[in-house]
Amino acid sequence: MRDTDRALVQAATAVAKLRCRSENHTVAAAARTADGRVFTGVNVYHFTGGPCAEVVAIGAAATQGETELETIVAVGDRGRGVIAPCGRCRQVLRDYFPSVRVIVGPADALRAVPVAELLPETYVWADHQLGPQF
């Protein structure tokens, strides 16, 4: 963990504490670009499948024109600490940012790992876009 990784966890923790105050928003994410810009987001719970905080943070970055993220972390509300990304987010992160680092692990042993390590032997959507056959 770099100092910037610890700062990213702190940013997500602050957003979780400040903004996750209902059952609709229970997780916050923070993502950092290579040049140090940080984008945050909270999940948008809905029974139809509202987006996780990581996806909202990706959208917040894209809204500001950032399309490359270096590191991302999600933190739960009510002091739950760092939460590993769900399967869907792992796939999204892998497809959008193949080299992104994801902060995972228990509070006393946080580490930043390449997303590929969280999704071994994965389906890579881009590898299967063959175009028209006829």
Ligand SMILES: [Zn+2]
């Ligand atoms: Zn997710």
